[in-house]
Amino acid sequence: MYILLLLVGALFVPLRAEGSNSDQLKELLGLIQNAGPEQNILENIELPEDVFLNISQYLEKYGYPLETHQVETDDGFTLTLHRIPASKSISKNNPAVLFVPPLMSSSIDWLNHGSNYSLGLLMSDLDYDIWLLNPRGTRYSMTHNTLNSTQKKFWSYSFHEKGYYDAAVSIDYVLNSTGQKKVTIVGYSEGTSALLALAAARPEYNEKINLIVLLSPIGYMGGVSSPIALFLAKYMTEIKALFEGVHFHAVPYAKWVSELLVAICSIDGSGETCAAALGPLVGYDTEEVDLDYLLIFISDKPSGLALQELYHYGQEILSESFQQHDYGVVENLLHYGTPEPPAYNVSQITAPVAAYYAKNDFLASVEDVEKLLEELPNVADGYLVESEKFSHLDFFLGKHTRSVLYERVLSVIQKYNPV
Numbered sequence: 001m002y003i004l005l006l007l008v009g010a011l012f013v014p015l016r017a018e019g020s021n022s023d024q025l026k027e028l029l030g031l032i033q034n035a036g037p038e039q040n041i042l043e044n045i046e047l048p049e050d051v052f053l054n055i056s057q058y059l060e061k062y063g064y065p066l067e068t069h070q071v072e073t074d075d076g077f078t079l080t081l082h083r084i085p086a087s088k089s090i091s092k093n094n095p096a097v098l099f100v101p102p103l104m105s106s107s108i109d110w111l112n113h114g115s116n117y118s119l120g121l122l123m124s125d126l127d128y129d130i131w132l133l134n135p136r137g138t139r140y141s142m143t144h145n146t147l148n149s150t151q152k153k154f155w156s157y158s159f160h161e162k163g164y165y166d167a168a169v170s171i172d173y174v175l176n177s178t179g180q181k182k183v184t185i186v187g188y189s190e191g192t193s194a195l196l197a198l199a200a201a202r203p204e205y206n207e208k209i210n211l212i213v214l215l216s217p218i219g220y221m222g223g224v225s226s227p228i229a230l231f232l233a234k235y236m237t238e239i240k241a242l243f244e245g246v247h248f249h250a251v252p253y254a255k256w257v258s259e260l261l262v263a264i265c266s267i268d269g270s271g272e273t274c275a276a277a278l279g280p281l282v283g284y285d286t287e288e289v290d291l292d293y294l295l296i297f298i299s300d301k302p303s304g305l306a307l308q309e310l311y312h313y314g315q316e317i318l319s320e321s322f323q324q325h326d327y328g329v330v331e332n333l334l335h336y337g338t339p340e341p342p343a344y345n346v347s348q349i350t351a352p353v354a355a356y357y358a359k360n361d362f363l364a365s366v367e368d369v370e371k372l373l374e375e376l377p378n379v380a381d382g383y384l385v386e387s388e389k390f391s392h393l394d395f396f397l398g399k400h401t402r403s404v405l406y407e408r409v410l411s412v413i414q415k416y417n418p419v
């Protein structure tokens, strides 16, 4: 999917490269765009019924309330927090949980696998107060008080800023709105990197958290086995030079791109080819992936991606260290006061951490997660999913994720933050 996304992304080059002379690309883009927006792409394709529902449509359909809140980060982004308030909440006292999504994702990922399969809805049904972060650069959080999304500087962030600023201000907002002292935070994939970065770099936030839940924790990345991720990391310097040369910094959310991805994934009528194509990125487990949900999941992608997010991950793979973004010696000195980017000190993370990982996860390897667990001072639960084939995407897309994983996650959350 990354290669696919990068190809699709490359089509944005002429759009975002003012003054470049890539006329051929412009033509190609024109073709694809003209074929796209008028529904033609999806004509004659039979789609599962919830594909392309946005969060308000989805929650309305299934009878859940939705509130929308805005918060401003210390560095000027305005973010949207979606909330499903607890139905039985009279005194605003139901325990709050904040969810931080993976790369290229928005709040809806925690919900739209339905009330039997989505952690967000399972917890809402238990009457938790559900808060969902839409980090900077994703479809509902595209405003900054001085920058706009056509500027490179807007996209100058990675998981670090999503944790250090976005998750931090959201935690403060949730605590202030609910009057509670502590919140539970749940991250998946990039969301876990953001939460680890926050809790290590701003240790005072540990006091505001009663449990950090990490689904497929991505901190150390020396053990990544995904051939696609390894390839991108290996050629990162070249890829970065190529994209920077044409002022290509981001793949913002665009409906027609989602439609194109859904169309490509429906080509064989089942989504199986698409699931198989994701194998080299995330781990092969096509039997477990819920193919109907795969299309729904993809219909919100790419919810917004800054290429710096990928560069930062490439750097973690190459350095085998969990560290801040490397801007190069000169800029590092300006940013950090040191020529090298500082490493995150995870022993500063004093809040209880529950980490869930899997044997066939090509991105969060068993060795990397176990190294992290050894360094974390306060492990509430560390659980390796039993199935040999459980892969990175199964944390969200698996047919049996509720029984093999979420039931355990829920029991740990109920212990640390009882409803």
Ligand SMILES: *[C@@H]1O[C@H](CO)[C@@H](O)[C@H](O)[C@H]1NC(C)=O
Residues within 6 Å of the ligand: 054, 055, 056, 057
């Ligand atoms: C979802 O789509 C509907 C219909 O286009 C729109 O009215 C609503 O504002 C959208 N919701 C969000 C959260 O964007």
Ligand SMILES: *[C@@H]1O[C@H](CO)[C@@H](O)[C@H](O)[C@H]1NC(C)=O
Residues within 6 Å of the ligand: 114, 116
């Ligand atoms: C949800 O799970 C219950 C029991 O596990 C089952 O009876 C029900 O059919 C499921 N609902 C859906 C929509 O899959």
Ligand SMILES: *[C@@H]1O[C@H](CO)[C@@H](O)[C@H](O)[C@H]1NC(C)=O
Residues within 6 Å of the ligand: 148, 149, 150, 151
């Ligand atoms: C965004 O910023 C660029 C560069 O400063 C400017 O040319 C453009 O008009 C701005 N666009 C919007 C929508 O404000």
Ligand SMILES: *[C@@H]1O[C@H](CO)[C@@H](O)[C@H](O)[C@H]1NC(C)=O
Residues within 6 Å of the ligand: 172, 173, 176, 177
């Ligand atoms: C906390 O909430 C009150 C109102 O409920 C508001 O006036 C105040 O600005 C909020 N503080 C922060 C730090 O968000």
Ligand SMILES: *[C@@H]1O[C@H](CO)[C@@H](O)[C@H](O)[C@H]1NC(C)=O
Residues within 6 Å of the ligand: 345, 347, 348
């Ligand atoms: C990391 O944090 C721990 C706990 O606060 C501290 O003892 C240790 O010296 C720190 N390590 C570094 C390299 O700063």
